[in-house]
Amino acid sequence: MPITSAPPEAAVLPRRNRKAQRGEARAGVLFALPWIIGMTLFVAIPLVVTFYIAQTKFQIIGAPKWVGMQNYEALWSDPAFWKSAQNTLIFAAISVPVKLIIALGLALLLNRATALSGFYRTVFYLPFLMPAVAGSVVFMLLLTPNAGPVNIALEAMGLNPPDWLLDPKAALWTLILLSLWPLGVETLVFLGGLQNIPKDVSEAADLDSPKRWHKLVWITLPLITPMVLFNLVIGIIYSFQVFTQAIVIGGTTGTPAEATLMYMVVLYRAAFRYFNMGLAAAMATVLFVVVLILTLLIFKTARSWVHYEGGET
Amino acid sequence: MGMVQLSGVRKFYGALEVIKGIDLTVEPGELVVFVGPSGCGKSTLLRMIAGLEDVDYGRVEIASKDVTEAPPAQRGVAMVFQNYALYPHMTAFDNLAYGLRRAGLARNAVDKRVQETAALLQISDLLKRKPKAMSGGQRQRVAIGRAIVRKPEVFLFDEPLSNLDAALRVEMRSQIARLHQELAATMIFVTHDQVEAMTLADRIVVLNAGRVEQIGTPREVYHSPANLFVAGFIGSPAMNLLPATLGPSGVALVSGPVLGGHSGTGEAVTLGVRPDRLTLTSPESAHLSGEAKLIEHLGDETILHLALADGGALTIKLAGDVALTIGARVHARIDMVGASLFGADGRAMRLEGARETEA
Amino acid sequence: MSNTTFAVPRQISRRGFLASSAALGTAMVLPSGAFAQAEGQLLLWLPGGSELFCKIHTGLLEGFSAGASLGAATTVCGLGQDTEFTQSLIGAITAGNPPDISMLWDSPVSLGAQGAFMPLDDMMKGSKIPLETWPAGLLSSCQFKGVTYGLPITAGVYSMWYNEEMFEAKGIPSDRGSFPKTWDEMRKMSKEFTVWDGDKLVSAGFMPNRVPETMAIWSALNGGMMFDETNLKYQIDSEQNIEMMTFFLEWLDEEYKGDFNLVDRSGNFLDGYPNSTTGMGPAFREGRQAGMQSGSWLLGDIFADPVPSFERWNLAANPVGASGSSSVSGTWPNWFVIPVGSKNPQAAFDYLSYLAIEGSVQWYQQIPDVPTNSQVQRKAPAGLVEKRGQAVADDITAFLGEQAAVVTPMWNSPVQSFYTDQIARAVEKIYTKASPVKDALGEAQAATQAELERVLAG
Numbered sequence A: 001m002p003i004t005s006a007p008p009e010a011a012v013l014p015r016r017n018r019k020a021q022r023g024e025a026r027a028g029v030l031f032a033l034p035w036i037i038g039m040t041l042f043v044a045i046p047l048v049v050t051f052y053i054a055q056t057k058f059q060i061i062g063a064p065k066w067v068g069m070q071n072y073e074a075l076w077s078d079p080a081f082w083k084s085a086q087n088t089l090i091f092a093a094i095s096v097p098v099k100l101i102i103a104l105g106l107a108l109l110l111n112r113a114t115a116l117s118g119f120y121r122t123v124f125y126l127p128f129l130m131p132a133v134a135g136s137v138v139f140m141l142l143l144t145p146n147a148g149p150v151n152i153a154l155e156a157m158g159l160n161p162p163d164w165l166l167d168p169k170a171a172l173w174t175l176i177l178l179s180l181w182p183l184g185v186e187t188l189v190f191l192g193g194l195q196n197i198p199k200d201v202s203e204a205a206d207l208d209s210p211k212r213w214h215k216l217v218w219i220t221l222p223l224i225t226p227m228v229l230f231n232l233v234i235g236i237i238y239s240f241q242v243f244t245q246a247i248v249i250g251g252t253t254g255t256p257a258e259a260t261l262m263y264m265v266v267l268y269r270a271a272f273r274y275f276n277m278g279l280a281a282a283m284a285t286v287l288f289v290v291v292l293i294l295t296l297l298i299f300k301t302a303r304s305w306v307h308y309e310g311g312e313t
Numbered sequence B: 001m002g003m004v005q006l007s008g009v010r011k012f013y014g015a016l017e018v019i020k021g022i023d024l025t026v027e028p029g030e031l032v033v034f035v036g037p038s039g040c041g042k043s044t045l046l047r048m049i050a051g052l053e054d055v056d057y058g059r060v061e062i063a064s065k066d067v068t069e070a071p072p073a074q075r076g077v078a079m080v081f082q083n084y085a086l087y088p089h090m091t092a093f094d095n096l097a098y099g100l101r102r103a104g105l106a107r108n109a110v111d112k113r114v115q116e117t118a119a120l121l122q123i124s125d126l127l128k129r130k131p132k133a134m135s136g137g138q139r140q141r142v143a144i145g146r147a148i149v150r151k152p153e154v155f156l157f158d159e160p161l162s163n164l165d166a167a168l169r170v171e172m173r174s175q176i177a178r179l180h181q182e183l184a185a186t187m188i189f190v191t192h193d194q195v196e197a198m199t200l201a202d203r204i205v206v207l208n209a210g211r212v213e214q215i216g217t218p219r220e221v222y223h224s225p226a227n228l229f230v231a232g233f234i235g236s237p238a239m240n241l242l243p244a245t246l247g248p249s250g251v252a253l254v255s256g257p258v259l260g261g262h263s264g265t266g267e268a269v270t271l272g273v274r275p276d277r278l279t280l281t282s283p284e285s286a287h288l289s290g291e292a293k294l295i296e297h298l299g300d301e302t303i304l305h306l307a308l309a310d311g312g313a314l315t316i317k318l319a320g321d322v323a324l325t326i327g328a329r330v331h332a333r334i335d336m337v338g339a340s341l342f343g344a345d346g347r348a349m350r351l352e353g354a355r356e357t358e359a
Numbered sequence C: 001m002s003n004t005t006f007a008v009p010r011q012i013s014r015r016g017f018l019a020s021s022a023a024l025g026t027a028m029v030l031p032s033g034a035f036a037q038a039e040g041q042l043l044l045w046l047p048g049g050s051e052l053f054c055k056i057h058t059g060l061l062e063g064f065s066a067g068a069s070l071g072a073a074t075t076v077c078g079l080g081q082d083t084e085f086t087q088s089l090i091g092a093i094t095a096g097n098p099p100d101i102s103m104l105w106d107s108p109v110s111l112g113a114q115g116a117f118m119p120l121d122d123m124m125k126g127s128k129i130p131l132e133t134w135p136a137g138l139l140s141s142c143q144f145k146g147v148t149y150g151l152p153i154t155a156g157v158y159s160m161w162y163n164e165e166m167f168e169a170k171g172i173p174s175d176r177g178s179f180p181k182t183w184d185e186m187r188k189m190s191k192e193f194t195v196w197d198g199d200k201l202v203s204a205g206f207m208p209n210r211v212p213e214t215m216a217i218w219s220a221l222n223g224g225m226m227f228d229e230t231n232l233k234y235q236i237d238s239e240q241n242i243e244m245m246t247f248f249l250e251w252l253d254e255e256y257k258g259d260f261n262l263v264d265r266s267g268n269f270l271d272g273y274p275n276s277t278t279g280m281g282p283a284f285r286e287g288r289q290a291g292m293q294s295g296s297w298l299l300g301d302i303f304a305d306p307v308p309s310f311e312r313w314n315l316a317a318n319p320v321g322a323s324g325s326s327s328v329s330g331t332w333p334n335w336f337v338i339p340v341g342s343k344n345p346q347a348a349f350d351y352l353s354y355l356a357i358e359g360s361v362q363w364y365q366q367i368p369d370v371p372t373n374s375q376v377q378r379k380a381p382a383g384l385v386e387k388r389g390q391a392v393a394d395d396i397t398a399f400l401g402e403q404a405a406v407v408t409p410m411w412n413s414p415v416q417s418f419y420t421d422q423i424a425r426a427v428e429k430i431y432t433k434a435s436p437v438k439d440a441l442g443e444a445q446a447a448t449q450a451e452l453e454r455v456l457a458g
């Protein structure tokens, strides 16, 4: 029997996959298992069920009945769907960036006021302990035309304030204004990012240029882009789902004149007021897809503008 | 190239005074090293020069301009930080170019300056990388590049080499020395490392608890420490400080022997003897005797740590590899040439022997 | 023995805060008592109301259970008023674990038609409360396609309320018989009271209706209807309804500067309660509004804060529109249902019989929700007697009883909430001139009819 000589080692041995050796991979899966199970139970299954219900007629009581694309067709021709989508888009498009800018400004201020920042941080977080419903009611009272304190003050200054939540032309803008409160979480996220910037890096920037805005634009902002991304994505997801304030202020019909009719309100009333779970599920599916696409788009562009501390070159 | 002048500079953190009135002039083109124990205020003083810390009292002048109130970027200083402090989101090129661009330099000029600097520091092939993708030494060179590229009046280094391994440290040390020569720039350098201080410095500033203990050339602070603190701090292994009295016939050690050449009226003094100024001898001619407690064999030299009979300790540095065992009885003789004598107030006294070594 | 459990105790008017409670409800956790279902023990759920309301019902159920030798009864109060109560109830029904009895503040027709509630017709036959003892218009609010899914045990009855003192100050006779009989008369009289100071409405007479829930009453007053139950056809854009909304709109333009916003900036001219959105006080109680339509529940609340600036007010029949022939009334009933899956359906029905005839008398005396069964011997509410004297209280009680007998069907649609929202939308569009009357009603008609057909389809 001829002895076949072994080929040179380098030629046959594959490069070892060091970071994911099999044992490690198994342990990894094991550690991730609770999370995977949780995801499946609380995210994947409801998602699939939603997709399914969206294709049925389901009036909550009784069994769902397959209707194919009927719910989506109904949506397409439902003025409330379009009106609320439009309102929600305007809401998100303005509320999110404005909120981000204000939160960033506040965070920059807080980051400077070192001695008091602990106190202010608490103060900024306090509104979160107030239920959104109560907050909205307070704002409605504050913004009452004529008798409300805000308009009394504005009129005293010689201004001609709008009817805020009562005027169909102003109501959506008022809702956007109200959405800027509270912004403690965004501020805290930014503040966390700012405080994560190494002191010496910030000092190096001070040595490189005397202008504050140089440092802000070229050093500080790029270094907190992960927080900007986070706040942006969360902000978009949340503002697409604006609900509590909208329903407290506008009820289920988006008073006045559907100016405050938001997507989630239409979805909610379809589900729990009209018992039209199929339509509600279809709306949820559309929202899911839109938000997913938006988020993916943002993440795709993020590669070019977000600096990750752990990232490669 | 600028002069740095500090007059009466003080700094408080709350009620705690950490810089207690410092006067110092750094001549143009000079390389001055700040040394001192941890927490003595070296970094604080350096940062006050940079403008990163407020000056509570006193004045800071750079290139004859009062910059006490000026923002860091307008003082004509550049600083190299211990942890490099590179902008993590920028490539090495951008790190170097940032300050130039913000100062409004034209694109071509920026390119040229960055490339020149990179060549000088041999980092040209790193320019496209971000800090994450560089080794510590590479990052340090980029950090130095970022300081150099702006052609400042004064360079400030805060322990720039302390994160590097020994070999790299030596290499970077010589690179900084070379840069100092080539750029003929004024530099202030903070370090813990005696060798760094001794080899780099034109002058050394020894700081202790927010005060200057001595300013002098490396040889001055080594051979003529101004006081007990400097004597004990400079030099490794540290100088032996032996209690003694200064009598009419000379310096009398506590253990008996009298070393001639000086005279006094019986006041208590401290005799400072560098470990290499002690030699082994026979019991009869010994000034001091003790038991070997620890023997460090460093190859070309041997360091003996003795316990003296009176409870004191003595360190002896001997050339070559000396065969001795722990527990051995050792007899040593003091070479008064190069010895220092300190009065009861801790200040150095004039000692003829010491003069001779300087010559 | 009896148990009472409060989820979120709230003391707000029944019509108030519908929207906010919906939002609050999303975070609500049901108390454990809500799931005390057991054979031989009655479990009752109440959507909301004051503490007193809860106490009355707890007491009634307790008394009944003791008399019928049942086990300990449980009353769960304040589960929220609007959609979130429905959510909880649906959840319990689909889980097969519902209460034996539930009060509803929303018509039982929608969910009844879906099979959530037990049909009561068989049990009613030969019981103390057979079909014929209920006002037909009222019972229709629980019926769909001839099946009865619940009972309107008591109801808030809508009628006109007016300030006798304001009438007299203008030299207008203030007795009930002289109250305007037609919309035209009402609108003409209204002008006498309406005073503007620039853009501020200082005082007003009457207002064109803009409450979506009561639009069916005004439609019936004009000889029309919103929903033709027999033919399963909505009639939102019928001639009569277009005429009605046109009349209201012209009235608004003529007397109120065509702008409800100006009205709302001047006070709450909408109902007899402080406005939950603007916090403004009720113009009627402030003596700035001569009259309005309101449900009878205001009888119990009118003496509370803000106390009226006058003493004498009265109730009158709703006036009739140009195309209408006779006055009708409307209601907002307190419905009771027996959810499918109840552990004690017969005992639950017996309790409803008791509540309809005897219990509701005590209830009315403390909280003026009018008992509706024809066999009830109503006694005037104690608070009303105390404030206005026995004679006035008896007169008002008798009047409300008459009105309860002439209610127009208004809660009888399986797509009630959808319809209500569509009406709200159309009314807003009309009054803000975003759409002509015809178009706005036409849109509402098309959408609602489509929704009805979708729900009814197999």
Ligand SMILES: Nc1ncnc2c1ncn2[C@@H]1O[C@H](COP(=O)(O)OP(=O)(O)OP(=O)(O)O)[C@@H](O)[C@H]1O
Residues within 6 Å of the ligand: B013, B018, B036, B037, B038, B039, B040, B041, B042, B043, B044, B045, B192
């Ligand atoms: N922000 C601060 N607040 C209060 N005290 C401070 C602050 N920064 C430094 N100190 C104190 O000032 C003194 C000098 O600190 P500094 O950093 O200058 O010391 P150092 O000589 O550079 O020490 P090391 O060699 O360890 O770097 C120390 O006692 C330190 O505790």
Ligand SMILES: [Mg+2]
Residues within 6 Å of the ligand: B042, B043, B044, B158
């Ligand atoms: Mg330091």
